[in-house]
Amino acid sequence: MSDHVAGHKFDHTRATLLARLRESEDQAAWLEFFNIYWPLLVSVSRRSGLSDPDAQDVAQDVLGAVARQMPEFRYDPARGSFKAWLLTVTRRRIAYHWRHTEKERHYRQERPPTRTGETSVMERLPDRRNDPLDAVWEAEWEQHILEAALRRVRARVTARQFQIYTLAVLQEVPIRTIASALAINAAQVYLAKHRVGRLVRAELRRLSKLAIDAPDG
Secondary structure, three states, rough: OOOHOOOOOOOOOOOHHHHHHHOOOOHHHHHHHHHHHHHHHHHHHHOOOOOOOOOOOOOOHHHHHHHHHHHOOEEEEEEEEOOHHHHHHHEEEHHHHHOOOHHHHHHHHOOOOOOOOOOHHHHHHOOOOHHHHHHHHHHHHHHOOOOHHHHHHOOOOOOOHHHHHHHHHHOOOHHHHHHHHHHHHHHHHHHHHHHHHHHHHHHHHOOOOOOOOOEEE
């Protein structure tokens, strides 16, 4: 993947979107938020070991928490980022589901702590020290925000232009190989790569423009 894509750190959520979420009637804002964060929350929950139904329950619980907090949302640079707050809520909901599923209860009954006192990874989720969920969250955050940007750009360009960008940038296929396979010249490849790349970079900046502070509570 090229540097302009790989180098982005998606640490931020736009202030304008979260401000719009404060208005319960702004269905477009909620749909945009859902489309960006639902896949992220489900994927992180599944990678933590939850079943797909439980992962979707976690995502629904987290989005419900966001909805409850939005009416009192205030921007405050002294508080933590929205990304960190969302991780905290997600961690708590994952831990809750593990504690309240038959799978975890059976695991605890059938596999007691070892002589060293070791417990399951999921039982340690609320403890931020050496939490494996942090690395999962960071990787999934970057991947899903990138995918959201690519979905938006794909709707704005031709199928051929997006195909060229995918081959040249995401799959790193040589320019000559792409030109030969698609029966076009190298200049057309460069042009499509540049145009779509510019739109992707703009969308990534739009999705990660401002640091947003956690809602109160």
